[in-house]
Amino acid sequence: MAVRRLIPLAVACALTAATAVPAQAGAVERAPFCETHKCIALTFDDGPADYTTTLLATLKKYKAKATFFVIGNRVKKHPKITAEIAKAGQEIGNHTWDHKYLTDLTYQQIYKEISDTQKIIKEATGKVPVLFRAPGGLRNGGVEEITAKFGMAQIPGTVATKDFIKDYRDVEFLTGRALEIAEPGAVVLMHETVKETIESLPAVLKDLTEQGYHFVTVSTLLEGQKIIPGQVYPEELPMAVD
Numbered sequence: 001m002a003v004r005r006l007i008p009l010a011v012a013c014a015l016t017a018a019t020a021v022p023a024q025a026g027a028v029e030r031a032p033f034c035e036t037h038k039c040i041a042l043t044f045d046d047g048p049a050d051y052t053t054t055l056l057a058t059l060k061k062y063k064a065k066a067t068f069f070v071i072g073n074r075v076k077k078h079p080k081i082t083a084e085i086a087k088a089g090q091e092i093g094n095h096t097w098d099h100k101y102l103t104d105l106t107y108q109q110i111y112k113e114i115s116d117t118q119k120i121i122k123e124a125t126g127k128v129p130v131l132f133r134a135p136g137g138l139r140n141g142g143v144e145e146i147t148a149k150f151g152m153a154q155i156p157g158t159v160a161t162k163d164f165i166k167d168y169r170d171v172e173f174l175t176g177r178a179l180e181i182a183e184p185g186a187v188v189l190m191h192e193t194v195k196e197t198i199e200s201l202p203a204v205l206k207d208l209t210e211q212g213y214h215f216v217t218v219s220t221l222l223e224g225q226k227i228i229p230g231q232v233y234p235e236e237l238p239m240a241v242d
Contacts, residue, residue: 031224032223032224033214033216033220033223034185034214034216034220034221034223034224035224037214038184038211038212038213038214039184039185039213039214039215039216039220039221040182040183040184040185040186040188040208040213040214040215040216040221041066041067041186041187041188041215041216041217041218041220041221042064042066042067042188042190042215043066043067043068043069043093043133043155043157043187043188043189043190043218044066044067044068044069044190044191044192044197045069045095045133045189045190045191045192045193046069046070046071046074046095046099046191046192046193047068047070047071047074047078047081047085047192047193048068048070048074048075048078048081048082048085048192049074049078049192049193050193051192051193051195051198052068052078052081052084052085052192053081053084054198055192055198055201056084056085056088056090058198058201058202058205059088059090059201059205059215060088061202061205062202062205062206062209062215063215064205064215065089065090065091065215065216065217065220066090066091066215066217067090067091067092067093067131067155067217067218067219068085068090068091068092068093068192069092069093069094069095069131069133069155070082070085070092070093070094070095070117070121071095071096071097071098071099071117072094072096072097072098072113072116072117072120072121073097073098075117075120075121075124076120079120079123079124082121082124082125083124083125085125086124086125086126086127090217091131091217091218091219092121092125092127092129093129093130093131093132093133093152093155093218094114094117094118094121094129094131094132094133094150094152095117095132095133095135096113096114096117096134096135097112097113097114097116097117098113099135100113100135101135101136101138102134102135102138102139102140102142102143103138103139103140103143107142107146110142110143110146111146114132114146114147114150115150117129118150128150128151129152130151130152130153130219131152131153131155131218131219132147132150132152132153132154132155133154133155133156133157134154134156137156137157139154139156144230144231145230147229147230148228148229148230148231149229149230150229151229152229152230153222153227153228153229153230153231153232153233154230154231154232154233155187155218155232155233156189156232157187157188157189158185158186158187158188158234159181159183159186159187159188159189160181160188160189160190161174161177161178161181161188161189161190161197162177163190163191163194163196163197164191164194169194169195169196169197170196171196171199171200172200174194174196174197174200175200175203175204178190178200178204179204179207179208182208182211182213184213185221185234187218187221187234218233222234
């Protein structure tokens with residue numbers, strides 16, 4: 001686990017500023033959406049990939065928002081698909097340039113993995129990510145410091161369908177697993193590169209919709225919380241996954 005550091009106020013404000021809406025004079029301040037609704041944040045790693053367009057269509061059908069943690073070299077290969085993700089109102093986070101385990105790299109190498117991905121995502125979408133997910137959930141003090149410099153919070157996820165394990169890549173299993181681990185406030189880790197995950201999603205979204213869930217981006221889920229760039233959110237469950 002990385003050791004917490006005090007982040008300068010100017011940097012700490014960066015994440016909040018990315019999503020903040022200026023208050024209107026005399027306007028009534030609204031409560032964060034997920035304080036009054038049953039929310040869950042679905043997240044998809046490792047794209048953009050072959051199934052991204054299908055995934056976007058499924059999310060649209062169920063009026064679901066999600067967060068895509070994309071890989072820089074794949075964004076470079078598929079800039080139009082990356083732009084489509086953003087245009088669809090989905091959130092995009094940084095998942096490094098080529099999915100190397102950052103704890104195996106030098107500080108300079110970590111910086112390049114993150115900074116190059118920030119640049120390519122901005123080129124494709126016009127937006128700079130405020131969320132970061134380390135490959136394998138593996139991080140250290142260098143990752144904390146660098147993500148803080150870029151104004152990003154770290155989002156390892158709280159639960160996973162385990163679709164990164166080949167033996168679990170079965171539609172029925174992944175459907176059941178997603179429904180089993182779903183809970184209000186969860187950040188669910190999945191992979192858009194896994195065909196069976198994409199095929200399981202309609203049943204998952206249908207069932208959870210019937211249970212009263214709202215599918216939101218990670219940033220929407222975290223609204224109302226004090227976010228310190230470089231730190232891990234939600235705080236309870238740092239999770240090591242592929």
